[in-house]
């Protein structure tokens with residue numbers, strides 16, 4: 001057998017890497033990345049849904065450098081803190097006060113941010129109402145890879161090898177109008193999938209259900225865009241049965257939909273919010289879990305000495321990460337990046353829909369919200385599946401200088417939020433060409 005590679009990449013086929021080697025990206029600038037042979041690509045996926053302010057931003061690098069020179073790291077355990085972590089906490093409180101958030105717990109990734117949220121929920125209900133411990137997630141959801149986050153996630157291929165996962169978790173269908181089990185083809189959407197949450201809570205017994213976790217728009221599951229009133233209906237159901245609502249903002253937060261959070265975009269105030277990715281635009285690994293004041297207050301009521309929440313990561317509140325996040329947020333604000341996303345919202349959707357019109361035999365759905373887009377491909381009976389076609393189209397796009405990401409039968413797009421209109425339309429043109437070649 002050939003020697004295994006020294007680097008075992010995440011969600012990577014060792015076989016493929018052993019056969020072809022990895023595609024090595026050496027440098028990046030703006031919305032473009034360059035491989036080891038000098039080939040240029042437009043990164044229409046923002047790395048992995050996250051380089052919101054684009055690559056090579058000197059102000060972020062400088063802020064990180066200055067912070068690393070002053071204090072590279074010191075723990076935040078046991079009552080210590082550092083200036084950038086304190087400043088970032090205040091900044092996040094002011095940004096997300098409107099969503100009801102009061103305090104933030106830092107970690108190192110989206111998985112850890114969600115793991116933290118699930119543990120906060122567990123302990124909160126142990127204090128308030130110990131019979132509430134079950135969690136509800138959704139099919140096709142992605143919340144991370146740690147066992148708790150994976151247990152509430154719903155992409156079967158990611159779960160299978162690690163069963164049994166947490167057992168007290170239930171899953172409801174995704175609000176996926178393309179594969180809706182609730183109404184006949186062509187009938188208008190009634191958002192009946194939201195009611196499935198209520199049915200599940202009632203079946204399980206409201207006194208046993210602790211929380212429901214959702215991405216405002218499901219990303220890795222194939223950019224599943226819910227009906228506009230879906231999240232508000234979910235909120236109302238959670239309120240009715242005292243179920244906490246966790247909004248996983250790891251992709252949707254920090255401008256992806258043209259708002260600071262996906263929940264705000266849909267007009268909903270969650271009980272907990274989790275962030276990572278766009279929080280630093282990838283300049284440093286950082287996760288954040290935010291909660292309402294009432295939640296932290298419940299922890300204060302416990303009769304105990306020492307930490308009220310016995311949880312934390314070595315790098316919680318990393319000063320260099322906090323400095324990166326602050327500089328990233330400053331760019332989002334100063335350059336009015338959210339307004340830019342709002343301006344591109346309609347043109348991007350129109351461009352994707354025109355792709356559908358031109359390739360109606362191949363494309364069954366094309367849609368977007370903010371700068372999060374989807375183009376779903378049909379499979380053929382006995383021939384290639386939608387998923388193999390999407391993988392083929394993404395490979396052809398890459399050969400033509402654009403990086404997009406297949407998720408099942410969907411080509412997903414999530415470019416840096418600073419992308420200009422010309423580059424965005426170029427991405428769509430390249431997809432057009434790839435689909436044209438696929439149809440032939």
Ligand SMILES: Cc1ncc(COP(=O)(O)O)c(C=O)c1O
Pocket residue numbers: 049108109110111112114142143144145215219220248249250251276277
């Ligand atoms: C919605 C969502 N939540 C959580 C995560 C996990 O984040 P991380 O990979 O930083 O652990 C991801 C990663 O893609 C995500 O898309």
